[in-house]
Amino acid sequence: MKTKRAPGEPPKLPGFEYSSLLGSGGFADVFLYDQQLPRRQVAVKVLVADANDERIRSSFRREANLMAQLSAHPAIVTIHAAAVSDDGRPFIVMEYCPKPNLGVQYKRDRFSVPEVLALGVQIAGAVESAHRVGILHRDIKPANILVTQYRRPALTDFGIATTDDGQPGGGGMSIPWSPPEAFGSPPEASAASDTFSLAATLYTLLAGRSPFELPGHSNSSLDLTRRIRSGDVTPLTRSDVPDSLRQLFEIALDPEPERRYTTALSLGHALQRIETELSLPVTTIDVFEEVDSEHRADDDDGATRVRGVIEVPDAPSASQETHAVVVGGGDRSETRGSLDETSQAAPAHPPRSPLLRRVLAGAAAAVVLLVVGAVLLTIEHDDDVDAQAPSPVTPGQGAQRPPAPIAVEATAEGDQATFTWVNPQPQAGDTYRVRVDTDLGQEAPVVVTEPQITVDLREEGATCVMVTLVREQKTESTATEGCIGE
Structure with a gap:
């Protein structure tokens, strides 16, 4: 019968004061520390002292490096730094998350x-x-x-x-x-x-x-x-x-x-x-993508937010004598934690307040982050209010341009393809004008009331549609393209 391992002693880390044990796993313990500068609580994942297997240590270092590459993402835990303690144990400093997983x-x-x-x-x-x-x-x-x-x-x-x-x-x-x-x-x-x-x-x-x-x-x-x-x-x-x-x-x-x-x-x-x-x-999808500043999708009103990949800067080691393994950072102002499966704290309530989510989404829509070496392209959709900058209006109309359809996707069956899309802000009376590319060129636009259309596949090359949202007030969105095939 397997006996659960007793947690190790928390290492002494310059600039950090030990607070409590958060959890233990097979090869690592997670401790809560108070960082002195900047002052904040952090979770520190420490490899156990007897984990001398180089494969385990290599895996631990890789985990720190991989997470550091992704730290800027709002739905991935952030790495502050990683190094080796004075007693020879590798550790990762991560943002502290007080809620349960x-x-x-x-x-x-x-x-x-x-x-x-x-x-x-x-x-x-x-x-x-x-x-x-x-x-x-x-x-x-x-x-x-x-x-x-x-x-x-x-x-x-x-x-x-x-x-x-x-x-x-x-x-x-x-x-x-x-x-x-x-x-x-x-x-x-x-x-x-x-x-x-x-x-x-x-x-x-x-x-x-x-x-x-x-x-x-x-x-x-x-x-x-x-x-x-x-x-x-x-x-x-x-x-x-x-x-x-x-x-x-x-x-x-x-x-x-x-x-x-x-x-x-x-x-x-x-x-x-x-x-x-x-x-x-x-809900907005945040994705990393290298973005050419000359091709920013300023007219895209979709619910996919594209961020440039961020290079994380170096950070000091835990002490002058230790050797840095990896350091990282992020571009978020919110505090987040790093409790993995070995380190849990239990809050009174689950992370599921729709009102709070809408408030946070509205606040996030007002922030534009500029990062050296990468262009941050934000295509923001707000859950509660229209977070878009004022859009051009159709000539002769006083209303704002509605958001463009998003998530245009296609599935093929036989010699036909069915395109579907999402209306990010549906309103009564919305219709869609769809222009289809065929072997004979562009067909006359077709107006549909549901967010889908079935078309004939081209014999060669890609079959594409351009979808425009038309509001009851006759205002129109910019067109969104979707294609299937080569």
Whole structure:
């Protein structure tokens, strides 16, 4: 029988005063410290003293480096610094998060459908951003989604992440949320693997159990692995889950990777469409992308916010004698924490206040961040009020231009393609003018009342549509393009 390891002694770190133990895992402890300058509470993850295995130490250093690359993302925990203590233990200094992770939350709280949709969209942006810089997380699960003191989700624990430069991550997996390909020999991982785990996590928040657990039956690791490989998802019994969300889970949890959402962004857009279907505010997706300042999408009113990849600056070591492993920073003004699955603190309430989320979204819409070496392109959508700068109006009209359709996506079946999109601020009487490129050139615009259209595929090249939102007052948005094919 495995005995739980006793936590180690907190290291003495110059400029930091030890406060309390937050949690312990297999190879690391997490402690709460008071940083003296700047004065704040921080979580410090420390490798245990007897973890002399170079593979473990290398994995620990890689985790710090990978998280530092992503620290600027609002839904990923921020790394302040990392170094080696005077007694030889590597440590990572991260923002302190006093709320419990979602692994604690789902076991005691009922998550609503709107809450899960919003959480899913935000974490999808974090996962997509990691993928865009070549990082696969490989261990997305409720316990690895922390909650900031502003009640926002934050992805953490990149301990077994892999990169596209051939560097493998650490071993291990979390079976209840792992895709079938993770059980192969050798195990495989892709963007579709992470989307599987994210969907399994969202399912868990709704069901109060992982997708392949069968109440009243054996749920051993062997049982779960068999069900995951065969795609035997236990049906959701909640009556408030819409059919569209059930269909999303069917796609995202398919045992065949090519039949799933192959990008986290496409999963996020699917979640946004369900928000629109339920007349909910459309949650913004934040994604990293290198942006050419000469091609800024100033006219894009969508709910996808694109940020330049931020290079993190160097920071001092814990002492003059220690050697820095990695340092990092972020561009957020909000305080966030770094409690991973080994370090949890329990708040009185879950991170799910729609009013607070709307207030924060409104505040965020007023901030423009400029970063040296990267252009920050903000395409902001506010959940409560129109956060867009005044738009040009259609000649002869006094009303503002409505927002452009977002998340234009297409699926092909036979010789036809069905395009769908999201109206970020739906109003009564809205229609859509769609112009289609065909083999004979552009067809005359077609007006539709629903956010979808089915068109014939071109025999060669890409089939594209340009979608414009038309308000009842005859004001029009800018056009949004969607294409399928080469």
